[in-house]
Amino acid sequence: MTSEHKHPTNPVVSQSRVDETPDGRIPVGKTIPDEQPMLSVQNLKKIYHTDAGDMEAIRNVTFDLPKGQLACLVGPSGSGKTTLLKCIAGLMEPTAGEVTLHGQQVTGPPKSMAVVFQEYGRSLFPWLRVAENVELPLKNQGMDKSKRHHLVEEALDAVGLSHVPKSYPWQLSGGMQQRVAIARAVAYQPEVLLMDEPFAAVDAQTRADLEDLVRGVWQKLGVSILFVTHDIDESVYLGERVIILSSSPTIVQEDVLVDLPDERDQLETRSSQRFSELRHHVYEQIQLAKKGFRPEDAVAHS
Amino acid sequence: MKYIRSALHIVALPLILLFIWFISTLGEPNFFIPTPQQLVETFINTWTADRFLGDVFPSLGRLIVGIALSIVVGIVGGLLIGSFRWLRALLEPTLEFFRAIPPTVLIPVLMLLVGVGDDMKVSVIVLGAVWPILLNTIEGVRSMDEVLADTSRTYGMNRVNTVRYLILPSAMPQIMAGIRQSLSIALILMVISEMFASTEGLGFAIVQFQRSFAIPEMWSGIALLGFIGVLMSFIFQLAERWILGWYHGLREIEQSA
Numbered sequence: 001m002t003s004e005h006k007h008p009t010n011p012v013v014s015q016s017r018v019d020e021t022p023d024g025r026i027p028v029g030k031t032i033p034d035e036q037p038m039l040s041v042q043n044l045k046k047i048y049h050t051d052a053g054d055m056e057a058i059r060n061v062t063f064d065l066p067k068g069q070l071a072c073l074v075g076p077s078g079s080g081k082t083t084l085l086k087c088i089a090g091l092m093e094p095t096a097g098e099v100t101l102h103g104q105q106v107t108g109p110p111k112s113m114a115v116v117f118q119e120y121g122r123s124l125f126p127w128l129r130v131a132e133n134v135e136l137p138l139k140n141q142g143m144d145k146s147k148r149h150h151l152v153e154e155a156l157d158a159v160g161l162s163h164v165p166k167s168y169p170w171q172l173s174g175g176m177q178q179r180v181a182i183a184r185a186v187a188y189q190p191e192v193l194l195m196d197e198p199f200a201a202v203d204a205q206t207r208a209d210l211e212d213l214v215r216g217v218w219q220k221l222g223v224s225i226l227f228v229t230h231d232i233d234e235s236v237y238l239g240e241r242v243i244i245l246s247s248s249p250t251i252v253q254e255d256v257l258v259d260l261p262d263e264r265d266q267l268e269t270r271s272s273q274r275f276s277e278l279r280h281h282v283y284e285q286i287q288l289a290k291k292g293f294r295p296e297d298a299v300a301h302s
Numbered sequence: 303m304k305y306i307r308s309a310l311h312i313v314a315l316p317l318i319l320l321f322i323w324f325i326s327t328l329g330e331p332n333f334f335i336p337t338p339q340q341l342v343e344t345f346i347n348t349w350t351a352d353r354f355l356g357d358v359f360p361s362l363g364r365l366i367v368g369i370a371l372s373i374v375v376g377i378v379g380g381l382l383i384g385s386f387r388w389l390r391a392l393l394e395p396t397l398e399f400f401r402a403i404p405p406t407v408l409i410p411v412l413m414l415l416v417g418v419g420d421d422m423k424v425s426v427i428v429l430g431a432v433w434p435i436l437l438n439t440i441e442g443v444r445s446m447d448e449v450l451a452d453t454s455r456t457y458g459m460n461r462v463n464t465v466r467y468l469i470l471p472s473a474m475p476q477i478m479a480g481i482r483q484s485l486s487i488a489l490i491l492m493v494i495s496e497m498f499a500s501t502e503g504l505g506f507a508i509v510q511f512q513r514s515f516a517i518p519e520m521w522s523g524i525a526l527l528g529f530i531g532v533l534m535s536f537i538f539q540l541a542e543r544w545i546l547g548w549y550h551g552l553r554e555i556e557q558s559a
């Protein structure tokens with residue numbers, strides 16, 4: 001039928017266990033060594049100090065994101081995905097560890113990064129029209145008007161919204177609002193795009209369209225994308241790589257390479273043998289994570 | 303058809319009140335309550351061009367300046383206090399103290415400090431009308447949506463743009479609610495400020511009529527005040543619909559969902 005029958009028994013490739021850290025522990029979540037890491041998360045820890053006491057949202061997370069990669073970060077809800085993303089985006093200071101972009105430590109929101117939040121209804125400016133929302137970050141950069149308009153037009157076109165520039169975001173459906181947020185990020189021309197469960201609140205059909213939209217945008221722009229989701233199917237369908245987080249206190253449970261063909265199709269890809277193998281594997285890992293199995297324990301005891 | 307009906311809704315109650323007034327003044331003439339016809343006549347005779355130039359316009363001028371100052375001071379102060387936690391901690395108890403003082407009791411003090419002229423009258427208006435705007439702006443700035451603030455930060459919005467495109471519009475519904483309250487306070491204080499050591503103004507004229515037992519004239523002045531109030535609220539609504547169009551649209555959609 002298709003190419004995936006060539007390797008029906010291939011084991012799932014894990015990217016972890018590449019080298020050893022000084023303390024002898026084997027880190028989970030390293031990238032392929034010869035690729036230049038663009039974004040690097042090193043031993044990141046985040047503890048929230050609340051009135052009710054301290055809450056360790058992230059224990060120790062390490063991974064690299066090479067230039068141009070589309071990686072999915074999947075983990076059960078409450079596993080600290082949003083926290084991790086906010087630390088990467090420079091919106092929140094990690095308790096320990098660091099995030100570097102091109103070798104520079106991230107201490108505030110970096111210029112070359114854009115974030116798409118889950119709450120589309122709250123991330124678009126309701127007092128600005130669709131085109132104005134997309135334009136605002138460019139205006140803020142002091143870009144001249146004609147260039148701005150060109151980029152806005154192009155971005156709205158790319159997400160299929162060139163017909164509603166004058167509408168207000170709240171006049172659009174949820175899926176369309178999230179498209180506006182994506183258009184805004186695209187027009188901004190970031191090097192790294194972070195997306196925090198962007199499609200969790202839209203219906204299934206719209207969701208499938210938006211997934212293909214993200215892959216399309218990614219292939220066209222060559223931007224690095226870190227896509228956070230709690231949906232296993234989505235992570236496998238979208239990513240070149242799936243980073244699985246454990247449940248809280250959070251570490252990287254596994255780092256899986258997704259060896260599906262580059263051209264993906266909602267029907268074909270999702271019904272392929274390889275897809276279900278990968279999906280099965282990720283699912284298994286998440287179940288293990290929920291049961292409290294931790295790779296670092298397994299490594300330590302072996 | 304729709305317009306005729308909504309127009310009917312607006313005039314229905316005033317017509318009924320007018321009718322009751324008309325009926326109840328049909329009998330014996332009452333020295334303190336003129337008939338509607340009398341009042342209309344007096345109104346036209348009293349509020350001549352001279353009166354408007356000498357009393358009404360100076361009052362309106364002070365009212366407008368007072369409201370404008372209240373809006374500017376309230377919004378700028380509110381943005382600052384709302385944006386900085388330490389400033390809020392520092393100022394809030396003091397603000398509550400000053401807010402609790404009725405501005406009218408300050409009139410004698412102000413007369414000593416700034417004299418009895420326009421400055422004193424405008425100060426009285428501002429001292430009363432600034433509070434709802436100030437406090438509402440603080441509240442509006444504080445209730446900023448976190449996701450929206452994070453969005454602005456990730457796109458590296460500078461200070462000026464953050465105020466202009468994020469903080470100000472996001473606080474605008476509360477600011478407008480504050481301004482609405484301030485308008486009626488300002489009108490009351492405009493009248494009161496003219497009752498002390500004054501030689502002109504709408505409030506002064508009404509008090510003069512009252513003291514000289516020119517009762518229909520006094521009522522006509524009160525009616526004029528009412529009309530000014532209606533006009534102010536009309537202008538406010540127009541401005542609000544223009545400034546907060548997005549907000550009403552959003553609310554409508556949220557409520558229908």
Ligand SMILES: Nc1ncnc2c1ncn2[C@@H]1O[C@H](COP(=O)(O)OP(=O)(O)O)[C@@H](O)[C@H]1O
Nearest residue numbers: 048050055057076077078079080081082083084
């Ligand atoms: N601002 C905060 N203060 C205290 N605890 C928080 C805060 N934000 C998140 N948490 C807690 O941290 C954990 C991880 O949250 P989050 O990062 O939102 O997870 P996810 O996005 O994977 O669902 C949760 O238990 C949550 O309750």
Ligand SMILES: [Mg+2]
Nearest residue numbers: 081082083197
């Ligand atoms: Mg989350």
